[in-house]
Amino acid sequence: MKPEFDKVYDVIVVGAGPAGLTAALYCGRAGLDTLVLEKLSPGGQMATTNEIENYPGFPGITDGFTLAMNMKIQAEQFGVQQTYAEVQALRVDGETKRLETKDGVYRARCVILAPGAAPRLLGLPNETALRGKGVSYCATCDGAFYRGKTVAVVGGGDTAAADAVFLSSLCEKVYLIHRRDTLRASKSYTRKLDKPNVEILWDSVVTEILEDGRVCGIRVQNVKTQAERELALDGLFVAVGNVPATDFARGAVELDSAGYFTAGEDTRTNLPGVFAAGDCRKKPLRQIVTAAADGAVAAYAAEAYLS
């Protein structure tokens, strides 16, 4: 069955990552007429990693693509429709929400926004090619693969400091590389960095990632003295922020200063009948399990709204 422009769905879900696919599964199972719009491929960020070790119920290492396909199939088993479309704008037309794509406008009584977020890159030439080969954007996800090894974390905010603290309990040595002479991170994190295996390189930037098929080191430059040094490393954790994919809803749905939907744990946005789930929402921990949990909560809220 092809998705239709001239009907009003009960629920349209934007994004087929773990948040969107879980929301769709719960909506379908509740008997709601549900359509998922995905601009690229199902699974979102999850589908870009081969090594998931922390999704409950899957001991050992699971690959994200398989998990994504299973989530998609499970939602479809409950009658959910999915189609490829990038939502360019969201508008509210009385009780009906309009989702504009380049091919036409989809309409629904309720919308679950699950467009996710993407890690901000350092912008070094071989960075993307080394993703999964020593370059990581998620210490919670990948830290355990670096037990007993030497790693560096780049960044100066709460995430970078928390990642360095977390990694210091697993790794032999952790460098924290920050381009300024003080961290932006809160005291509760910086205090914990005072450990023998943590070394902070102040006023420093990574200018090159050294590789032998995977990360084997980095070149670091002091921005004040211009002095350069090389560090031998097994892993490079980049923690310089995330970019939420929320631009299409800007002006319609409330965002915080970093661009995340301000919706709380109940996933309700400032617009009645519009919910936000997963990494796109302001929250402390962005993981598959928290995205899936948000998706379930959003579907529950949508069902309550519709009835």
Ligand SMILES: Cc1cc2nc3c(=O)[nH]c(=O)nc-3n(C[C@H](O)[C@H](O)[C@H](O)COP(=O)(O)OP(=O)(O)OC[C@H]3O[C@@H](n4cnc5c(N)ncnc54)[C@H](O)[C@@H]3O)c2cc1C
């Ligand atoms: C390399 C990597 C490894 C990771 N490893 C782990 C791990 O081991 N364990 C773990 O728990 N977490 C891991 N994470 C984090 C986890 O993948 C995310 O927290 C999770 O995928 C967030 O789910 P989400 O559904 O909110 O968003 P996403 O996964 O980002 O999915 C959002 C989807 O929405 C689509 N979309 C965006 N904008 C639009 C639009 N305008 N119109 C239509 N579609 C749109 C996107 O194409 C995407 O498919 C990892 C992340 C990365 C990048």
